[in-house]
Amino acid sequence: MFSCKDSIEKLLDFLDGKVPPEIERRLEEHLSACPPCVAFLKTYRATPGICRKALAKKMPAEVASKLTEFLHQKLKGR
Amino acid sequence: MVQETPQATVPQATPATIEEESDLLERAQSGEDSAFEALVAATRDRVYGIALRITRSDADAAEVTQETFLSAYQHLRELRGSIFSAWVQRIAANQALMRVRHRKVAQAAETELNGPTFNERGSLDPYPASDWSRRADEKALDAELAKAIEKAAEALPEDYRRVFLLRDVEGLSYEEITEITGDSLGAIRSRLHRARLAMRQAIDNFYNGV
Numbered sequence: 105m106f107s108c109k110d111s112i113e114k115l116l117d118f119l120d121g122k123v124p125p126e127i128e129r130r131l132e133e134h135l136s137a138c139p140p141c142v143a144f145l146k147t148y149r150a151t152p153g154i155c156r157k158a159l160a161k162k163m164p165a166e167v168a169s170k171l172t173e174f175l176h177q178k179l180k181g182r
Numbered sequence: 183m184v185q186e187t188p189q190a191t192v193p194q195a196t197p198a199t200i201e202e203e204s205d206l207l208e209r210a211q212s213g214e215d216s217a218f219e220a221l222v223a224a225t226r227d228r229v230y231g232i233a234l235r236i237t238r239s240d241a242d243a244a245e246v247t248q249e250t251f252l253s254a255y256q257h258l259r260e261l262r263g264s265i266f267s268a269w270v271q272r273i274a275a276n277q278a279l280m281r282v283r284h285r286k287v288a289q290a291a292e293t294e295l296n297g298p299t300f301n302e303r304g305s306l307d308p309y310p311a312s313d314w315s316r317r318a319d320e321k322a323l324d325a326e327l328a329k330a331i332e333k334a335a336e337a338l339p340e341d342y343r344r345v346f347l348l349r350d351v352e353g354l355s356y357e358e359i360t361e362i363t364g365d366s367l368g369a370i371r372s373r374l375h376r377a378r379l380a381m382r383q384a385i386d387n388f389y390n391g392v
Contacts, residue, residue: 107304107305108298109300109304112298116375116378146315150315152349152350154317154318155385156350156351156353157318157328161230161231162230163227163231170244171244174248179215
């Protein structure tokens with residue numbers, strides 16, 4: 105039977121549907137008997153969404169203004 | 183491209199739906215400059231964001247954003263069967279990576295990556311104390327958590343950080359990332375997994391007061 109370590113090593117492939125059927129079966133067997141790994145899987149899966157929010161950047165107004173001016177200058181008359 | 187005015191007005195950045203984007207793109211490709219302006223306004227935050235995260239420099243990010251939209255305008259008619267926002271994201275990622283490639287960045291060793299710890303039987307040790315996965319659905323994030331995430335992302339070794347940003351933050355496909363970075367799919371997937379484990383650990387530490 106897979107250990108927590110074996111299972112966690114396969115999580116990305118598992119979530120992407122990239123594990124062979126036999127590995128998937130063994131992983132699901134472990135998950136069905138291991139609540140901590142289920143909790144781990146949920147937080148692993150949630151990590152990109154939380155990071156995306158945390159790292160979202162809005163262009164500062166001054167930079168947006170300069171971008172518009174730049175495009176005016178470069179593209180006018182084309 | 184746009185009508186000349188004494189001072190350029192900044193169009194509002196509004197996220198366009200795929201249908202709106204497609205309509206704007208068609209009009210921009212027909213020479214309607216206001217449609218291109220609207221595309222720029224709808225995508226500039228994403229383009230600037232990816233440039234800033236990769237270059238880690240406000241000045242470089244601003245320049246990469248300019249170059250990206252200039253290049254997009256120049257090659258607009260070549261864009262077929264693709265989504266404008268995804269296309270400019272790829273251009274921005276390429277431009278930003280070209281800028282940082284020659285830089286010597288202090289690399290953290292892979293062994294310094296954080297992640298779960300296991301006991302001698304390979305069981306999680308300690309067990310996760312809290313399930314914070316639903317926090318991903320919350321509209322606003324705790325400012326302190328956002329800082330902790332930024333810090334953890336900064337601490338990732340460059341190869342890992344790059345893959346994490348392109349895949350988990352920007353949502354590029356694995357194929358796009360292999361094309362942009364020149365790295366193998368296997369290397370990308372392996373780095374992404376390790377990077378995501380490290381980022382998960384940073385969030386877990388935050389929620390568990392570690």
